[in-house]
Amino acid sequence: MTSADINRLKEYLKGKSRIAIIMHKSPDGDAIGSSLAAYHFFKSFGNSVSVISPDAYPDFLKWMAGSKEITDYSRNSKAALQSLRSANLIVCLDFNSLKRIDKLGGAVAKSKALKLLIDHHPQPEGFADIMLHTTQASSTAELVFDFISLLGEGKKINRNIANCLYAGIMTDTGSFRFSSTTVHTHRTVAELMEKGAETTRIHQLIEDNNREIRMRLFGYALFEKMKILPEFGTGYIALTQSELKQFDYREGDTEGFVNQPLSVNGVVFSALFSGKADGSGIKISFRSKNNFDVNRFARKHFNGGGHLNAAGGSSEQSMDETIMKFISLLKEYKNELKPSAKGRKAG
Numbered sequence: 001m002t003s004a005d006i007n008r009l010k011e012y013l014k015g016k017s018r019i020a021i022i023m024h025k026s027p028d029g030d031a032i033g034s035s036l037a038a039y040h041f042f043k044s045f046g047n048s049v050s051v052i053s054p055d056a057y058p059d060f061l062k063w064m065a066g067s068k069e070i071t072d073y074s075r076n077s078k079a080a081l082q083s084l085r086s087a088n089l090i091v092c093l094d095f096n097s098l099k100r101i102d103k104l105g106g107a108v109a110k111s112k113a114l115k116l117l118i119d120h121h122p123q124p125e126g127f128a129d130i131m132l133h134t135t136q137a138s139s140t141a142e143l144v145f146d147f148i149s150l151l152g153e154g155k156k157i158n159r160n161i162a163n164c165l166y167a168g169i170m171t172d173t174g175s176f177r178f179s180s181t182t183v184h185t186h187r188t189v190a191e192l193m194e195k196g197a198e199t200t201r202i203h204q205l206i207e208d209n210n211r212e213i214r215m216r217l218f219g220y221a222l223f224e225k226m227k228i229l230p231e232f233g234t235g236y237i238a239l240t241q242s243e244l245k246q247f248d249y250r251e252g253d254t255e256g257f258v259n260q261p262l263s264v265n266g267v268v269f270s271a272l273f274s275g276k277a278d279g280s281g282i283k284i285s286f287r288s289k290n291n292f293d294v295n296r297f298a299r300k301h302f303n304g305g306g307h308l309n310a311a312g313g314s315s316e317q318s319m320d321e322t323i324m325k326f327i328s329l330l331k332e333y334k335n336e337l338k339p340s341a342k343g344r345k346a347g
Contacts, residue, residue, distance in 0.1 A: 001130060001131065001132045001147075001150065005130045006150055006151060008114075008130070009116065009130065009151065010151060012042070012047070012088075012089050012114075013042075013045045013047075013151070013153070014045065015045045015046030015047055016046075016047070017042070017045075017047040017048070017088055017089055018047070018048045018086050018087050018088050018089070019042050019047050019048065019049045019050070019087060019088075019089045019090075019091060020049075020050050020051075020052060020083045020084050020086075020087035020089070020090050020091070020113070021035050021038050021039055021042075021049065021050065021051045021052065021090075021091045021093060022035075022051075022052045022053075022054075022084075022090065022091070022092055022093070022101060022104060022108065023035045023051075023052070023053055023054075023093050023094055023095070023101075024054070024094055024095035024100040024101060025054040025055055025100060025101060025102045026054075026055060026057075026251070026283075027053050027054075027055075027057045027061075027094075028057075028058075028094075028171060028172070028255070029061055029167050029168055029170070029171025029172065029206065030094050030139045030140050030141055030168040030169075030171055030172040031053075031057075031093065031094040031095075031140070031168075032053075032057055032061045032064060032067070032070075032164075032167075032168070033061075033064065033141045033164045033165060033166075033167040033168025033169075033171070034093045034094055034118070034139070034140040034141040034143075034144045034164070034165070034168045035051050035053075035070075035093050035094075036051065036064050036065065036066040036067065036070075036160075036164040037141065037144050037145075037161045037164035037165045037168070038091055038093060038118075038144055039051045039066050039069065040065070040066060040158070040160050040161045040164070041144075041148055041153070041156055041157075041161060042091075044156050050069075050071060050083035050087075051066070051069055051070045051071065052070070052071050052073060052080045052083060052084070052104065053070050053071070053072050053073065054073050054074065054101050054102045054103070054104055055072060055073065055074040055102070055251075056072055056074065056075075056251045057070070057251060057252070058250070058251050058252020058253075058255060059250060059251075059252065060205065060206055060209050060210075060252060060255075061167070061206070061252070063205045064163065064164050064167060065160040065163065065164070066160070066164075071083065073102075073103070073104055077103075080104065081107055084104070084107045084108065084111055084113075085107070085111070087111065087113045088113050088114065089113055089114050089115075089116065090108060090111055090113045090114070090115045090116070091116045091118070092108070092115060092116065092117045092118070092119070092127075092128060093118050093119065093140050093144070094118075094119055094120075094121075094140040095119060095121065096117075096119050096121040096122070096123060096124035096125060096133075096305075097124070097125045097305070098125065098127055108127070109127060114129050114130070115127065115128040115129050115130070116128060116129070116130045116131075116132075117130070117131045117132070117133060118131075118132045118133070118140055118143050118144060118147055119131075119132075119133050119140055119143070120133070120134060120135055120136075120137040120138075120139060120140055120142075120143060120307075121135070121305070121306060121307065122135050122295060122305075122307065122308075123305070132146065132147050132150075135307070136182070137180075138169060138172060138173050138178075138180040138181050138182060138185040139168050139169045139171075139172035139173065139180075139185075140168065140172075141164070141165045141166075141167075141168025141169045141172065142165075142168075142169050142184070142185055142188055144165060144168075145157075145165050145188050145191075145192070146188075148161075154191075157191075157192070157195045158195065158196065159195065159196035159197070159198070161195070162192040162193075162195040162196050162197035163196075163197055163198055163202060165188075165192055165197070166189065166192045166193075166197040166199060166202055167202050167206065169185060169188065169189060169192075170199075170202065170203070170206070171206065173185065174259070175203070175207075176189075178309070179309075180307075211248075211250075213247050213248050214247070214250075214253045216247060217244075217247035217249070217253060217254075218257065220243075220247065221237050221239060221254075221257055221260075222237075222260060225237050225238060225239060225243075226260065226261060228261065228264055228267060229327070229330065230266055231334075232269070232330040232331075232333075232334060232337050233266055233267055233268040233269060233337040233338060234261075234267065234268075234269040234270070234271075234330055234337060235260075235261025235262070235264055235267045235269075235270050235271075236261065236270065236271040236272070236273065236323070236326070237257055237258070237260070237261065237271075237272050237273070238272075238273040238274075238319055238323055239254065239272075239273070239274050239275065240275045240319055241274075241275030241276065241277060241279065242275075243275075244274065244275065254272060254274055257272050258270055258271065258272035258285040258286070258287050259287055262287055262288075262289055267289075268288060268289040268290055268292055268337055268338075269286070269287075269288045269289075269292055269294070269330075269333075269337055270286070270287045270288070271284060271285065271286050271287075271326060272284065272285040273315075273319060273322060273323060273326075275319060280316070281314055281315050281316040281317065281322075282314060282315040282316075282317070282318075282319055282322045283312070283314055284298070284302055284304065284312060284313040284314060284315060284322070285311075285312050286298055286304075286306070286310070286311045286312065286313065287309060287310055288308075288309045288310075289309070291308070291336075292309075292333070292336050292337060293308050294306065294307075294308070294309060294310065294311040295307055295308055295311045297311070297329075297333070298311040298312060298313040299311075301313070301325075301329055302314060302315055303315075
């Protein structure tokens with residue numbers, strides 16, 4: 001982001017702008033946290049600000065200030081599209097491709113509004129007019145903090161903004177254990193704490209706020225469904241839609257499940273397969289240790305993408321067919337999946 005870009009964006013801080021903030025489909029803590037932080041920031045200047053999600057998001061993130069202002073496109077498409085059409089600035093957070101916002105991609109592409117992208121995923125598409133982008137950032141929330149600082153408006157960060165940004169950073173770094181956590185990340189968190197971020201409360205609200213049935217799903221996933229393929233240094237969990245319904249599945253209930261096989265000695269690659277609620281196929285999450293590139297794997301084989309050690313994808317085949325394809329592909333990567341390889345931790 002150049003100095004000219006910064007000056008251009010400062011024009012949208014004068015209280016007369018119509019700003020639409022949009023996040024990726026199936027939003028996580030980073031998407032919600034960075035979007036609501038941006039909402040409070042732009043709103044503080046007197047602007048008209050809307051926040052749009054392509055679909056529902058997990059209950060354990062609904063404590064964040066401003067969450068009731070999020071428009072869920074899957075439930076209220078008319079209001080979401082109206083916000084996009086009337087906006088003169090569209091802020092795109094935590095995604096690098098218009099396909100990541102599903103049906104909203106076309107509306108964003110057609111809009112004549114200035115488009116700002118803030119993101120840390122590799123290989124961003126060129127749909128934005130201005131980008132604040134680096135894969136070196138731990139999270140988009142960290143970049144939103146940098147964005148506010150670049151505009152010279154750090155004084156605007158209050159407790160609500162600090163809480164939202166901390167939640168985004170904390171969740172996307174695996175509570176600061178992933179290799180994406182840098183010195184700058186910790187310095188950012190220190191400043192957020194000085195601004196009032198309630199770190200202990202946030203950890204409790206996100207990590208210690210499970211329904212009993214969700215914990216039973218977790219136990220079932222580990223005991224009954226986790227498979228380990230030691231010859232490929234790989235583990236996976238597959239949950240069909242009927243199994244998820246058995247445990248009264250809600251959005252976000254399988255959050256973190258994909259990381260569990262990585263805690264097994266010798267496993268460097270993990271996958272979670274989940275049946276989609278509409279029966280349209282399989283949603284897939286990938287995680288890895290060391291230098292096995294799940295972004296490349298997801299892009300090449302499962303119409304997805306993400307980071308080096310964390311990515312997602314999908315399959316239109318049945319669960320059994322998807323798993324058979326996945327296992328057959330492992331032979332191609334056997335040498336890369338040797339657990340003795342040294343490198344970065346999942347992030």
